[in-house]
Amino acid sequence: MSIVKKPGAIANWYLPGIFAGMWFTLVTMIRNIFNQDKMITKNYPEDKYEYSPRFKGNHVLTVKKDGSLRCTACMLCATACPADCIKIKASEHENPAVEKYPISYEIDILRCVYCGYCEEACPVDAVRMGPEWQTPGLAGTNFSYDIQHLAYRAQLKGGVLSRVDDEERHKAGI
Amino acid sequence: MPKCKINGQEVEVEAGTTIIEAFKKLDSEIAHYCYHPGLSVAGVCRLCMVEIEGNPRLQIACNTVVQDGMVINNNSEKVKETVKWGLDFHLINHPLDCPICDQAGECELQIQYMKFGQYDPEMAEPKVKKNKVVDLGSKIVLDSERCILCSRCVRFTEEVSKTNELGIFNRGDRSEIGTFDGKPLENDYAVNTVDICPVGALTSKDFRFRQRVWYLKNKETVCPGCSTGCNVKSYYNEEGLFRVKPRQNDEVNGYWMCDKGRDTYKFVNKENRLLEPKVGQSGQWDSQEVDGVMSVMSTKIDDAVKSAGSDKVALVLTGQYTSEEYASMLSYFVGHLKSKNVYHWVNNPESFDEFDGLLLRGDRNPNTKGLLNGLDQHGITAPWSDLETKLNAGDIEVLLVAGPEDPSVFPTLTEKVSLFSKAKNLFWMSAAKTEAADSATTKTWQIPLKTYAEKEGTFVNHKGIEQKIQPMVNIVDCAQTLSEVASALSGQKVDHLGSLVKDRKTNHFINHHGGGL
Amino acid sequence: MAFSQETIEFIKKECQRYETRRSAILPCLYRAQKEDPNNQVTPEAVAEMATLMELPEVQINEVLHFYTMYNKKPVGKLHVQVCTNISCSMNGGREMAEHLCKEFNVNYEEVSSDGRYTISRVECLGSCDTAPMMQVNDKYHENLTKEEAVKLLKDM
Amino acid sequence: MEIKLLSEHYDKPEFQGLDGYKKLGGYEPLKKAFQMQPKAIIEMVKESGLRGRGGAGFPTGVKWGFLPDNGEPRYLLCNADEGEPGTFKDRLMMERAPHQLIEGMIISAFAVGSHKGYIYIRGEYNEPTAILQKAIAEAYDAGLLGKNILGSGFDFDLDVYQGAGAYICGEETGMISSLEGKKGQPKLKPPFPAVQGYLGKPTIVNNVETLAAVKYIIRDGADGYRKHGTEKSAGTKLFSVSGNVMKPGTYEVPLGYKLMDLINIECGGLKPGRKLKAVIPGGSSAPVLTAAECADATMDYENLAQKGTMLGSGAVIIIDDTNCMVDMLKVILHFYHHESCGQCTPCREGTGWLHKIVSSIYSGTGRLQDIDLIQQVADHMAGKTICALSDAAAMPAVSFVQKFRSEFEFYVREGRSKVKGAVDAQV
Structure with a gap:
């Protein structure tokens, strides 16, 4: 509970307050001009914050060593998703060792609540919450991310490698 | 009749009943894989172990007949421990495939592990590798690693379909299910093996990877594929139907259904449906509103009756609709129009009485018997040739045809449409979008009808057994039932079952968005 | 490859010999194996047997794959089966098998390059008192040493 | 001391042929058996205390008594699928004394009222198969098999059926499956083979040694047979001794014989400088005995059961201290x-x-x-x-x-x- 204080008579006379404020602004401005690296604010978008690697930003679909999608279209992420924002269509892969893969994987990022359940549900480290958080777009369709965007967007530089490797799993007898 | 005590509960069973059947009778839980009531006893999964008082060894419930006074339990520590290990033995070489396995969600291994297992696995050695994604034919894919060798499928091909395609090759933990090269699993009942497979070893190519089963709802209905009227469960979501599985009814189909019946979900789905009423002929068609078409139909019939008598109006019915629909349509015709110009369109007269000895009948309509009953009641006996004569003579002003719901069972559709085109005005009512109907050469109105998945009603099978169907999901919003058509024509408001209602509001919001998860 | 006339006669006769036609599967498979140039039973042979015996192919194939004495892969002229079960391995059966493989430069279950030898390790052949021993085609050779076994095979 | 009943004439090559066999007293017990009532033979076998020599040790007479009296044809099967590692006694008998088995089978078939018998022999035994087939042909020629055997009015047909390499076919229902031309997979019990066996008909399955022993029970009478062995384990038994001993081989000793005597006297002891480590007394499936346990072990069903192991098929595998x-x-x-x-x-x-x-x-x-x-x-x-x-x-x-x-x-x-x-x- 906050206590409401009655403003005193001096406070009612507001000009000193204004000057004090402007003085503070002036001092800070001058300090910032000569001391730019200690500045708290950033020059967005030229300057960006470094986020912790555990930051849960926009989704990334990981890839295998050969660059194909790691995702097996098990739909556990879609099942776990509380916002119902993941839509997957599965199909039979021509390689019997892969068997099932997604022909479409869409995340409606406007519905997403960034809870990270999809990442947790994934049995093969195929979907991760990435470091990016900027989601600008000009039209509604820009917010429906497809495989091309989720796995191979320019920022990912050819894709993020999944930690789960089929060969190693086979060797381990799984 | 012997009495026994199962887990403290007394139960009386028929002589010769096995313990597992007694458990089922009591709805008592018992772990099992290889036992299937429709097949012989194999006794190989060794999970249905029970303790019988006075017997130091645990016995399998599926091969032990209940004797009077037996005291049986499957909840002692000894049994539980055995079942747990039994599950462990099943799972040590079972791959961790669940994410890509179609059976996940309805897999007996998952279900029974959660019920009876829940141990920490001890296996540290590599699993046995076997063949995966083995093509068994045009309908089924096998994954040998997932197979737990319960032999249900092998027994099915041996005992039920009697086609002997499947066998278990090799021995020990190298055993694998398979077919002989050049003799694939191709019989009319093959997909039943997928249903009885307790794990994801056999998967249906048709359903493979199309949906995770937990996204699907199901309802009990009756297969419209033939006059046997197999009891089935249809699996659907808001997009439509995905598959059909049999459910047990000893009087009708036992535990099985044929593969042709499994395809009956396809014609329900949007891509095969007539989506809106249209008018036109010879490939030139314009969209219409339902109400508009109904009033045109009503006017045309009234005009024809007024000018030339009710003989100029005829109705053609197929055995694809519910008894309720026949009743309202016939009472409109006979009661309202005073016409007995109703004809039964037999889709395949040559093979109509065929029977494959198991389930599939040549009469590929679900309700021929219902239609015949309806015609009988109204004393309608006009043979098909009458209609042909009248059409050829140009005597028919308005022809109403309740056409096929499933056009694939109407081999002579095109010829029939060209025959119907001899009427001056043709009202073609059908759920299906067909090229044949689009090729009609007279002025034709096409009116979309509801399929069996969208309406309530009764089918009467070849034996005369009445069976109910129930609506699942609306695929085509503007589709009508024949009852609705009849009421619109007679100016009465009736519900889809034919009973009178005062005022009916349609709520399009529900129609568009209903049926979601 | 089609069966010879004698084999066809044999199969037909065997089908009459037992109470059920199915019983004839085992002897007929032996016959088919004997007739094959590679001493194996091929799927074609199974298919032909199935037609001759009027039985489903899968029943014959099940039997073929269940029993170890039917070869599913080509086998050399001399099928050397070395017992490596308990009594024989106590007396050097495994070493003998190993030695034969090295001597004839062939892996287990494979045909040597000259097409003469196939060496396999098998379970107890019921000749434990004379361990180590091996069976070459139909005949037992007992109380062997590595060297004797090599010499014996080379002389055959 | 060895007591030779079944293996008495093993060393005589002429015993293989019908003439030699007859000269040495062969087919005399058969004539004696035909003078008896089948029921009496079953009683006699029961009294003799003969137990199955194949492994399980089930009393033979009792097994025969399980046959239902329903007029269905019955089958007598001889289990010669000797697959248990360490066992080779039956092969020796079929090679050296095939007629002994045939005679035992005719008597047993007469006792149980069967008119068709099969000898199911393992596929690897080509030589014994050939010898048996020859012996059966001889027996047919001499009127000892076929219709109206020796004028007794009893018909019996005998055939040899070769397996194809599966240990499991030594299990009686597995053997029946194999004989039916299926995979040799054992069948669910109940029903037991005596009620529904080969092709669903009542079937008796006995081991080679058991059937051959029946001949000697008829020859010597139940008491004559009982005088060998112990009270509960009557008769003699062929033991196949293998492993690290000087003279491995088949030895016939009365049941209840001391294990150490078998090793030291019959088999000539262990190799010099070696110490006994363990003995598997009944084929590879029997639990192992340590050297200490062997000291007072006797080779009979009861003593070995007491020690937590079993007599099994009588395959004694001797393991010395060089083995891991x-x-x-x-x-x-x-x-x-x-x-x-x-x-x-x-x-x-x-x-x-x-x-x-x-x-x-x-x-x-x-x-x-x-x-x-x-x-x-x-x-x-x-x-x-x-x-x-x-x-x-x-x-x-x-x-x-x-x-x-x-x-x-x-x-x-x-x-x-x-x-x-x-x-x-x-x-």
Whole structure:
């Protein structure tokens, strides 16, 4: 509970307050001009914050060593998703060792609540919450991310490698 | 009749009943894989172990007949421990495939592990590798690693379909299910093996990877594929139907259904449906509103009756609709129009009485018997040739045809449409979008009808057994039932079952968005 | 490859010999194996047997794959089966098998390059008192040493 | 001391042929049997205390008594699918004295009222098969088989059927399946073969030695046979001794004979400088005995059962101190893994699992808890399946691990065998 204080008579006379404020602004401005690296604010978008690697930003679909999608279209992420924002269509892969893969994987990022359940549900480290958080777009369709965007967007530089490797799993007898 | 005590509960069973059947009778839980009531006893999964008082060894419930006074339990520590290990033995070489396995969600291994297992696995050695994604034919894919060798499928091909395609090759933990090269699993009942497979070893190519089963709802209905009227469960979501599985009814189909019946979900789905009423002929068609078409139909019939008598109006019915629909349509015709110009369109007269000895009948309509009953009641006996004569003579002003719901069972559709085109005005009512109907050469109105998945009603099978169907999901919003058509024509408001209602509001919001998860 | 006339006669006769036609599967498979140039039973042979015996192919194939004495892969002229079960391995059966493989430069279950030898390790052949021993085609050779076994095979 | 009933004339080559066999008293008991009532023969066999010589040791007369009286045709099957590692007694009999088996079978068939018999012989036994076939042809020619045998009015047909390499066909219902031309997978019991066996008809399955012994029971009478052996284990038994002894071979001794005498007197003892480590007294499926347990063991059903093992098929495998028990168990489990028919899950998966665990210990990657795991897995395999193969795999596994645990632990810790270490230390 906050206590409401009655403003005193001096406070009612507001000009000193204004000057004090402007003085503070002036001092800070001058300090910032000569001391730019200690500045708290950033020059967005030229300057960006470094986020912790555990930051849960926009989704990334990981890839295998050969660059194909790691995702097996098990739909556990879609099942776990509380916002119902993941839509997957599965199909039979021509390689019997892969068997099932997604022909479409869409995340409606406007519905997403960034809870990270999809990442947790994934049995093969195929979907991760990435470091990016900027989601600008000009039209509604820009917010429906497809495989091309989720796995191979320019920022990912050819894709993020999944930690789960089929060969190693086979060797381990799984 | 012997009495026994199962887990403290007394139960009386028929002589010769096995313990597992007694458990089922009591709805008592018992772990099992290889036992299937429709097949012989194999006794190989060794999970249905029970303790019988006075017997130091645990016995399998599926091969032990209940004797009077037996005291049986499957909840002692000894049994539980055995079942747990039994599950462990099943799972040590079972791959961790669940994410890509179609059976996940309805897999007996998952279900029974959660019920009876829940141990920490001890296996540290590599699993046995076997063949995966083995093509068994045009309908089924096998994954040998997932197979737990319960032999249900092998027994099915041996005992039920009697086609002997499947066998278990090799021995020990190298055993694998398979077919002989050049003799694939191709019989009319093959997909039943997928249903009885307790794990994801056999998967249906048709359903493979199309949906995770937990996204699907199901309802009990009756297969419209033939006059046997197999009891089935249809699996659907808001997009439509995905598959059909049999459910047990000893009087009708036992535990099985044929593969042709499994395809009956396809014609329900949007891509095969007539989506809106249209008018036109010879490939030139314009969209219409339902109400508009109904009033045109009503006017045309009234005009024809007024000018030339009710003989100029005829109705053609197929055995694809519910008894309720026949009743309202016939009472409109006979009661309202005073016409007995109703004809039964037999889709395949040559093979109509065929029977494959198991389930599939040549009469590929679900309700021929219902239609015949309806015609009988109204004393309608006009043979098909009458209609042909009248059409050829140009005597028919308005022809109403309740056409096929499933056009694939109407081999002579095109010829029939060209025959119907001899009427001056043709009202073609059908759920299906067909090229044949689009090729009609007279002025034709096409009116979309509801399929069996969208309406309530009764089918009467070849034996005369009445069976109910129930609506699942609306695929085509503007589709009508024949009852609705009849009421619109007679100016009465009736519900889809034919009973009178005062005022009916349609709520399009529900129609568009209903049926979601 | 089609069966010879004698084999066809044999199969037909065997089908009459037992109470059920199915019983004839085992002897007929032996016959088919004997007739094959590679001493194996091929799927074609199974298919032909199935037609001759009027039985489903899968029943014959099940039997073929269940029993170890039917070869599913080509086998050399001399099928050397070395017992490596308990009594024989106590007396050097495994070493003998190993030695034969090295001597004839062939892996287990494979045909040597000259097409003469196939060496396999098998379970107890019921000749434990004379361990180590091996069976070459139909005949037992007992109380062997590595060297004797090599010499014996080379002389055959 | 050896007492030779069945093996009396093994050393005489003429015993193989019909003439020689007849000269040495052959087919006389058959004539005697035809003078008796079939029921009386069954009673006599019951009285003699003859127990199945194939492994399970079930009283033969009692088994015959299980046949239902329903007028269906009955089959008499001779189990010559001698697959148990360490067993070779039946092969010897079929090679040296085929007529002895044929005569035993005719008498038994007469007793149980069967008119068709099969000798199911394992596929590898080509030589014995040929000898048997020749002997059967001789017997047919002499009117000893076929219609109206020796004018008795009794018909009996006998045929030889060769298996094709499956240990499991030694199990009676597995054998019946195989004879029906199927995979040799054991059938569910009940119904037992005596009620529904070969082709669903009442069937009696007996071991070669059991059937041959019937002849001697008829010849000597129940009491004459009983005077050999002990009260509960009557008669003589052929023992196949193999492993690390000077003179391995088949020896016929009365039941109740001392195991150490069998090793030291009949078999000429161990090789010089070696010490007895363990004995498997009844084929590879019998639990192992340590040297200490062997000291007072006698070869009969009861004494061995007391010691937690069994007489089985009478295959005595002698293991001396140069053998590593981990290795021995690996060999045994490989066998059961290879031979499991794959029907019942606990056996199909369990035999493979056990073999994998022991192999991983053998290759040095084992863990200490694996030793307990072997016992647990084996415990849960035993008694849970259609036939006894899973028990046969579980029993040696449990006994090896229990009785030679220190060797297994040493192997896991050091990644090498204790035996070689011990030998090295001595040098």
